[in-house]
Amino acid sequence: MNLRDLRYLLAVAEHEHFGRAAKACGVSQPTLSVQIRKLEDLMGVTLFERSSKTAAPTEACLRLIGHARAAVTAAEAILATARNMRDPLSGRFRLGIIPTLAPYLLPLVFAPLRQALPALELEPWEDQTSALLERLRAHELDAALLATEEDGPDLVSLPLFAEPFLAALPPEHPLAARSMILETDLARDILVLADGHCLRDQTVEACGGDAGLGGPLRAASLPTLLNMVAAGYGTTLIPGLAAGAAQDAGIVLRPLSAKAGRTVRIAWRAHFPRRAAVEAVGEVIASRLKGFAEGAAAGAV
Amino acid sequence: MNLRDLRYLLAVAEHEHFGRAAKACGVSQPTLSVQIRKLEDLMGVTLFERSSKTAAPTEACLRLIGHARAAVTAAEAILATARNMRDPLSGRFRLGIIPTLAPYLLPLVFAPLRQALPALELEPWEDQTSALLERLRAHELDAALLATEEDGPDLVSLPLFAEPFLAALPPEHPLAARSMILETDLARDILVLADGHCLRDQTVEACGGDAGLGGPLRAASLPTLLNMVAAGYGTTLIPGLAAGAAQDAGIVLRPLSAKAGRTVRIAWRAHFPRRAAVEAVGEVIASRLKGFAEGAAAGAV
DNA sequence: GCAGGTTCATAGGCATAGCCTATCACGGTC
DNA sequence: GACCGTGATAGGCTATGCCTATGAACCTGC
Numbered sequence: 312m313n314l315r316d317l318r319y320l321l322a323v324a325e326h327e328h329f330g331r332a333a334k335a336c337g338v339s340q341p342t343l344s345v346q347i348r349k350l351e352d353l354m355g356v357t358l359f360e361r362s363s364k365t366a367a368p369t370e371a372c373l374r375l376i377g378h379a380r381a382a383v384t385a386a387e388a389i390l391a392t393a394r395n396m397r398d399p400l401s402g403r404f405r406l407g408i409i410p411t412l413a414p415y416l417l418p419l420v421f422a423p424l425r426q427a428l429p430a431l432e433l434e435p436w437e438d439q440t441s442a443l444l445e446r447l448r449a450h451e452l453d454a455a456l457l458a459t460e461e462d463g464p465d466l467v468s469l470p471l472f473a474e475p476f477l478a479a480l481p482p483e484h485p486l487a488a489r490s491m492i493l494e495t496d497l498a499r500d501i502l503v504l505a506d507g508h509c510l511r512d513q514t515v516e517a518c519g520g521d522a523g524l525g526g527p528l529r530a531a532s533l534p535t536l537l538n539m540v541a542a543g544y545g546t547t548l549i550p551g552l553a554a555g556a557a558q559d560a561g562i563v564l565r566p567l568s569a570k571a572g573r574t575v576r577i578a579w580r581a582h583f584p585r586r587a588a589v590e591a592v593g594e595v596i597a598s599r600l601k602g603f604a605e606g607a608a609a610g611a612v
Numbered sequence: 613m614n615l616r617d618l619r620y621l622l623a624v625a626e627h628e629h630f631g632r633a634a635k636a637c638g639v640s641q642p643t644l645s646v647q648i649r650k651l652e653d654l655m656g657v658t659l660f661e662r663s664s665k666t667a668a669p670t671e672a673c674l675r676l677i678g679h680a681r682a683a684v685t686a687a688e689a690i691l692a693t694a695r696n697m698r699d700p701l702s703g704r705f706r707l708g709i710i711p712t713l714a715p716y717l718l719p720l721v722f723a724p725l726r727q728a729l730p731a732l733e734l735e736p737w738e739d740q741t742s743a744l745l746e747r748l749r750a751h752e753l754d755a756a757l758l759a760t761e762e763d764g765p766d767l768v769s770l771p772l773f774a775e776p777f778l779a780a781l782p783p784e785h786p787l788a789a790r791s792m793i794l795e796t797d798l799a800r801d802i803l804v805l806a807d808g809h810c811l812r813d814q815t816v817e818a819c820g821g822d823a824g825l826g827g828p829l830r831a832a833s834l835p836t837l838l839n840m841v842a843a844g845y846g847t848t849l850i851p852g853l854a855a856g857a858a859q860d861a862g863i864v865l866r867p868l869s870a871k872a873g874r875t876v877r878i879a880w881r882a883h884f885p886r887r888a889a890v891e892a893v894g895e896v897i898a899s900r901l902k903g904f905a906e907g908a909a910a911g912a913v
Numbered sequence: 914g915c916a917g918g919t920t921c922a923t924a925g926g927c928a929t930a931g932c933c934t935a936t937c938a939c940g941g942t943c
Numbered sequence: 944g945a946c947c948g949t950g951a952t953a954g955g956c957t958a959t960g961c962c963t964a965t966g967a968a969c970c971t972g973c
Contacts, residue, residue: 312615312687312690312691313614313615313616314613314614314615314683314687315614315931317687317690328949329949329950329951330948330949330950338931338932338933339932339933339934340949340950340951341932341933341934341935341950341951341952341953342931342932342933343950344950344951344952345931345932345951345952346931348951349930353691354690354691354694354695354698355694355695355698356694356697356698357885357886360751360881360883360884360885361883361949361950361951362766362881362882362883362940362949362950363939363940363941363948363949363950364940364941364948364949365949366949366950367751369885369886370703370704371694371697371703374693374697375690375693375694378686378687378689378690378693379686379690381682381683381686381689382615382682382683382684382686382687382690383683385679385680385682385683385686386613386615386618386679386683388679388682389613389618389655389676389679389680389683390613390654390655392675392676392679393655393656393657393672393676394655394656396657396671396672396675397655397656397657402671402672403671450661450668464969464970465663465969580661580663581663582661582662582663583661584658584661584670585658585670616960629920630920630921630922631919631920631921639960639961639962640961640962640963641920641921641922642921642922642923642924642961642962642963642964643960643961643962644921645921645922645923646922646923646960646961647960649922662920662921662922663920663921663969664919664920664921664968664969664970665919665920665969665970666920667920667921765940765941766940
């Protein structure tokens with residue numbers, strides 16, 4: 312049985328006439344005769360009572376056409392729904408973002424994304440890198456904004472913008488007198504985020520690896536870390552986009568001599584079919600952040 | 613688009629694997645690949661995210677499969693429903709019956725019909741011949757029990773049994789003294805049914821055509837006519853099956869010398885596809901009424 | 914690092930299902 | 944009795960759907 316056959320069935324039942332039904336279906340009358348006959352043979356039921364005047368639906372036919380109509384309309388609903396989803400730049404788009412980026416990036420890019428991609432229903436999801444990668448692989452995210460290189464051939468990524476790190480110092484800190492700070496000089500009293508944050512590893516690496524790491528202190532989030540620095544517990548590196556929040560907390564910011572920083576990338580599954588959406592989102596973010604490195608560095612002086 | 617394609621779609625979505633879905637569908641994996649690809653081209657939407665491990669349904673696919681499942685189950689419902697209706701001896705059977713026959717025949721044949729054709733849902737419809745023919749032609753009846761010859765080539769009929777007429781007399785009527793009555797002797801004071809009843813015309817014809825017809829009196833139904841005869845207003849002819857009711861009313865019955873009577877037939881549209889049901893119903897009625905003519909004539913003495 | 918086993922995609926060949934035109938058979942009508 | 948209408952049938956063509964065989968990408972384990 313075939314959807315076409317069901318359409319034929321409905322047409323003949325409606326017109327009670329093979330010829331007119333055939334015209335309505337855009338086929339010849341013999342085609343309809345043969346197909347209806349096949350349908351009748353398949354079902355073992357006579358569907359129409361033919362006479363020289365008309366083709367009247369039988370009792371059996373009348374009981375079937377409800378189902379037939381349901382099948383045909385469901386099939387049409389499929390095509391209609393598909394038509395609405397044909398634009399890859401429309402529909403739900405679940406975007407993972409790391410916690411050291413989300414609160415500072417999202418306010419900047421929400422409006423531009425909404426304007427450039429009005430049909431895209433952006434659903435941000437904040438979590439640490441490893442959790443995001445897991446969700447990405449599980450098809451629970453469509454893409455993720457990360458500050459690490461992609462891992463594994465099943466994922467691909469595109470760099471969006473470079474974000475410099477800045478030295479964050481309590482105002483009374485001796486290094487605050489300098490206009491530019493060498494990363495390794497921070498190592499002695501540097502504070503870092505809790506395990507799992509990529510920013511923690513990058514901070515450690517930029518500062519020489521064997522840094523004191525602030526003893527027993529562990530900040531679970533970047534705002535907490537900023538509060539700790541402002542309270543004089545130590546120093547840290549912050550990503551450039553967090554400069555505004557850091558200054559609001561009363562922290563002194565200084566550029567770094569070795570230009571430590573991180574590159575924010577958008578990552579997705581290599582086989583993800585809506586690559587166009589990924590690239591459009593990336594493009595909007597990248598163009599909004601264009602030249603951010605220079606601007607942020609300048610503003611931090 | 614095709615129901616088969618939708619089945620393939622559902623299979624792949626369920627197994628998330630082309631090979632296993634192909635096995636489930638009983639086709640080869642390339643077949644499935646090609647058909648799903650065609651479906652995707654038709655819809656303009658990627659349905660599955662293929663990787664070397666799995667084939668994961670996309671967001672779009674997940675939104676479509678509801679409709680797809682609806683279409684497939686509707687199609688299966690059609691086949692299931694058709695299977696239940698494959699037996700022509702099952703389902704609704706609308707049988708028209710003339711008023712001078714219905715109340716006397718139905719009590720006799722209801723039980724045998726129920727027993728012989730348990731799946732047939734008999735729906736009797738009592739009306740005069742012309743109305744029955746109209747409804748029959750309008751497909752509002754499946755068959756009709758009539759006492760006239762079929763009219764028109766679009767209808768066919770089969771005789772079921774011969775029903776003799778009996779002379780019905782008030783007990784005090786002069787003719788009641790005879791053991792057999794000549795039809796034309798009844799003509800002088802005969803009463804007949806209202807226009808439209810075939811029994812009226814047959815009575816008139818049997819009695820010579822120019823009968824007095826009881827002046828202004830007109831009985832709308834056979835029970836009324838019997839009451840009128842019993843009250844002494846005149847005589848009439850009754851069909852044999854009504855003998856019991858006539859005797860209960862206190863009427864004297866006598867056989868007719870010219871053996872006037874009528875033949876009860878079952879009529880249906882020549883193209884009606886459930887001829888088997890018609891013939892089965894006719895067969896049950898005929899066998900129940902077999903030998904009725906003799907029995908009734910004997911009982912009426 | 915390479916062989917072997919996955920995955921899905923592609924190619925070529927074949928059978929057939931579905932379509933068309935032409936024609937038939939049957940009824941009803943003028 | 945010729946003629947228009949109905950649906951059914953026949954023959955031929957095309958396109959579709961299927962198969963097997965093979966390819967390309969990827970993963971795994973020795």
